[in-house]
Amino acid sequence: MTAPVLRARGVRIRHDGSERSTPDGVGLEVRLGEVVLVLGPSGSGKSTLALALNGLVPHAVPATLEGSITVDGVETATTTVAELSRRVSMVFQDPDAQIVTGTLLDEVCFGPENLLVPVGEVLARAEAALRQVGLWERRGENPDRLSGGGRQRLAIACALALDSPVMVLDEPTANLDPVGIDEVYAVLERLVQTGEHALVLVEHNLDAAIGLVDRVVVIDREGRPAFDGPARSVLRDNVETLVEMGVWLPSAMLAGRRLRVAGHPVPELPLTPAELTALLDALVPPESVGGADTADRNVGVAPAESAVSVRGLRVVKGRSEILHGVDLEIERGAFVAIVGTNGAGKTTLLQSIAGVAAPPRGTVEVLGIDPARVDVRRLARTVGFVFQNPEHQFIRGTVADELAHGLELQKAEPAEIERQVGRMLERFGLTAQRDAHPFLLSGGQKRRLSVGTALIAGAPVLALDEPTFGQDRERAAELLDILSALNAAGTTVLVVTHDLQLVADHASHVLVLDAGRMAAYDRTEVVLASGALEAAGLAPPPLVRAFRAAADPAWHALTRLADLDPAALPSSPPTPSVPSWSHPPTAPSFASGTTSPRRSDATTPSPSPSPPRAEEAP
Amino acid sequence: MSAAAVTRARREPVAPYADAPDHGPLRFLHRLNPLAKIAAPLPAIVALIVSRDIAVPLAFILIALVLLLVGAHLSGRALLGLFVVLPVAAAVLAVSFGLWTDASRVDTTPVLFQLGDYRFYLGSLLVGTATSLRLVAILVLSLVAGLTSSGPDLVRALVQQLRVPYRVGYTALAAYRFVPRFGHELEVIRQAHRVRGMAAGRGPVAAVRRWLGYVVPLLAGGIRHAERVALAMDSRAFGAHPTRTERHLVPFRVRDGVFVIVFWLVTALVVAAGILRPFPFLEAP
Numbered sequence: 001m002t003a004p005v006l007r008a009r010g011v012r013i014r015h016d017g018s019e020r021s022t023p024d025g026v027g028l029e030v031r032l033g034e035v036v037l038v039l040g041p042s043g044s045g046k047s048t049l050a051l052a053l054n055g056l057v058p059h060a061v062p063a064t065l066e067g068s069i070t071v072d073g074v075e076t077a078t079t080t081v082a083e084l085s086r087r088v089s090m091v092f093q094d095p096d097a098q099i100v101t102g103t104l105l106d107e108v109c110f111g112p113e114n115l116l117v118p119v120g121e122v123l124a125r126a127e128a129a130l131r132q133v134g135l136w137e138r139r140g141e142n143p144d145r146l147s148g149g150g151r152q153r154l155a156i157a158c159a160l161a162l163d164s165p166v167m168v169l170d171e172p173t174a175n176l177d178p179v180g181i182d183e184v185y186a187v188l189e190r191l192v193q194t195g196e197h198a199l200v201l202v203e204h205n206l207d208a209a210i211g212l213v214d215r216v217v218v219i220d221r222e223g224r225p226a227f228d229g230p231a232r233s234v235l236r237d238n239v240e241t242l243v244e245m246g247v248w249l250p251s252a253m254l255a256g257r258r259l260r261v262a263g264h265p266v267p268e269l270p271l272t273p274a275e276l277t278a279l280l281d282a283l284v285p286p287e288s289v290g291g292a293d294t295a296d297r298n299v300g301v302a303p304a305e306s307a308v309s310v311r312g313l314r315v316v317k318g319r320s321e322i323l324h325g326v327d328l329e330i331e332r333g334a335f336v337a338i339v340g341t342n343g344a345g346k347t348t349l350l351q352s353i354a355g356v357a358a359p360p361r362g363t364v365e366v367l368g369i370d371p372a373r374v375d376v377r378r379l380a381r382t383v384g385f386v387f388q389n390p391e392h393q394f395i396r397g398t399v400a401d402e403l404a405h406g407l408e409l410q411k412a413e414p415a416e417i418e419r420q421v422g423r424m425l426e427r428f429g430l431t432a433q434r435d436a437h438p439f440l441l442s443g444g445q446k447r448r449l450s451v452g453t454a455l456i457a458g459a460p461v462l463a464l465d466e467p468t469f470g471q472d473r474e475r476a477a478e479l480l481d482i483l484s485a486l487n488a489a490g491t492t493v494l495v496v497t498h499d500l501q502l503v504a505d506h507a508s509h510v511l512v513l514d515a516g517r518m519a520a521y522d523r524t525e526v527v528l529a530s531g532a533l534e535a536a537g538l539a540p541p542p543l544v545r546a547f548r549a550a551a552d553p554a555w556h557a558l559t560r561l562a563d564l565d566p567a568a569l570p571s572s573p574p575t576p577s578v579p580s581w582s583h584p585p586t587a588p589s590f591a592s593g594t595t596s597p598r599r600s601d602a603t604t605p606s607p608s609p610s611p612p613r614a615e616e617a618p
Numbered sequence: 619m620s621a622a623a624v625t626r627a628r629r630e631p632v633a634p635y636a637d638a639p640d641h642g643p644l645r646f647l648h649r650l651n652p653l654a655k656i657a658a659p660l661p662a663i664v665a666l667i668v669s670r671d672i673a674v675p676l677a678f679i680l681i682a683l684v685l686l687l688v689g690a691h692l693s694g695r696a697l698l699g700l701f702v703v704l705p706v707a708a709a710v711l712a713v714s715f716g717l718w719t720d721a722s723r724v725d726t727t728p729v730l731f732q733l734g735d736y737r738f739y740l741g742s743l744l745v746g747t748a749t750s751l752r753l754v755a756i757l758v759l760s761l762v763a764g765l766t767s768s769g770p771d772l773v774r775a776l777v778q779q780l781r782v783p784y785r786v787g788y789t790a791l792a793a794y795r796f797v798p799r800f801g802h803e804l805e806v807i808r809q810a811h812r813v814r815g816m817a818a819g820r821g822p823v824a825a826v827r828r829w830l831g832y833v834v835p836l837l838a839g840g841i842r843h844a845e846r847v848a849l850a851m852d853s854r855a856f857g858a859h860p861t862r863t864e865r866h867l868v869p870f871r872v873r874d875g876v877f878v879i880v881f882w883l884v885t886a887l888v889v890a891a892g893i894l895r896p897f898p899f900l901e902a903p
Contacts, residue, residue, distance in 0.1 A: 060848070089853065090853040111855055118863065351809075395831050
């Protein structure tokens, strides 16, 4: 066995101004040709560890580093980041934040040029790197014209051009749609096959990554090392501990675990969809799966009251028509996921329904009002809109004022405002933060506050634009639990999202948009089974793929983890003893030191439990 | 020429910070060093700041327009701006400045129109025209470089000829990428605030309050983005050495020198003619 090219021992990192060290005593060894995955709940210090591997911690990020990290025999603590860049290259989460020049070729040349590599070799390296990620033909273009997946492939090419043995990827697919994720992993797979690189991967999307990973290093919530070993055995042997820690696991594995709980013989937990399919083929299929869904389809029964109705909606932006006549009827109490490829018109449709961008008059009706004709006050009472970035919608100086704003707009009595704000703070676990500035909250708290502000005026319809985009899975799950609880209490929820597994697990209905037209709208299981996703250029979520590939058609109707749980009713809230998509309440992760760490967040109950009552506007 | 240069020539200019496209020998301005195109009109711009008549700015406007028409590959929008928007703006400015002039200094000239007690003299119009033409001339002279140089080439020239540290130049270039991003973000923030009912209220006070509300989220997002970009640039050895490899040389050639000297000579001629005043009818009082 070759000597490790990267070796970390007893790494403790304390951000300036922080009390505790995360990570705290973590070790790591990576050899050429190996892929090491760093796993852990948010706040465990995975990204901080990644930044330390190329010396950004402590050289560029104010933090104290203890322990030792050596790359290629060089100690990171005493070597400059620039010098280390010959040995370790980085790929970050946000593709936009890694681009500095005007063309793909200039971009890839940027690193070697900084290292004073001669022109001929710069060009040779750039060509090799761009060819490796499949972008050489587009070298003259502006990076802005690439898709998200394309820009992240470009970032990988830039890392390759540095010719370093180690590449560290910090959540490289968190900002990408499913197509982009597949693109990036196809590139990484080819890269690993060359055997010339050692990869360190921080990633929540294990469904995509697991096929690639050789070893797993798990960090626990306190930043302490928990497990280190071959990927398969670490995940399989410690699955209960990992679930308890709040670590995300491949959905095939969670499905296998469910099957085991349900009494099926599962000798070895599956890790990939293909393994799950193989397992299913060895099992006796259940008699009743899928049958229940068709029974409670209320189409054709008494037509439910409609919350949103859209008639011939056409929206023109600039010179191009984005939506070409959408007709839609959303019943009250539905949880609708709007999906589609980039540019399909998802956000435009949602904004038209919520009145964020006024639709043509008479085309949209939300609970009896036309968003194009009513004032902000009336609109806020009817439909709440949650923007992708919560910070965008904060307009007041404290959390309490932020919540009160919506009620002040409705001219509510001060005592009533006080009461409602108090209740909302409690419901979303923000009571301790009531006088904090909204911008100083942790990421999860900001998201909860933004949902609270959208709801406080009593809006029975909630619209969210990609609320899980760029967030780690844990926060995404927390938000979806909130939404499910609200939905269970009667709120109609509309979500634009890329995350199809979330769709499958939470949404009652799916709306598929394809190039500005509605390709499908029906109950989730019907849409997932219909092939409408594939027709619109979307890949079905991994579980659906695995179930559908099974030999016995009895499995084909299954779409979500909950379907595997004979005891679980669709409406029963998931509990920690029967973990599904919900994870224990978690500590916030601190994005680049902009928030003050508050342990209190970890102890607040997940904001879902108390079933929210419908808020009456005064 | 390298393969990259061939691709560049084939491609549409997609962004202001992409490489300068080459439009053939006739469109010679694109082939000049950006510094030459800045240095050449500089004395003329200084002369315009101190000049007071109409002939000198008019002459410089004509020279710059001819230069651009011949030597630059102009887009439809640029042509529209130069030959429609600019004359209209110049006329509006001329009248507006005319209204501002001290009527007691020009009350010997014919009255053009009268509104109640107010008389608008020909002299006022001439003074206004002179001021407006001076501004337009300075603008058009700057466009000689502005419409024919690319951001990266200017930065390269600054680094290569003027020895500006590349860290400054390339950081500015990277920052330029922030502009469209901020524009988009601002649009989203405005939407979000409007939906939350911040748009209430008219008038300047409400407008200022509204804009202050946009600043905080915009700055928060901007600082975070800048931090990320900085980390990404550090990771790629930015600033590792006092110099960096330059794939594109932007040399200062003989033709650049010739362009500058010829332009300076023409400038001197125009200014001299202006002082000798061969066309007294074009003089502002």
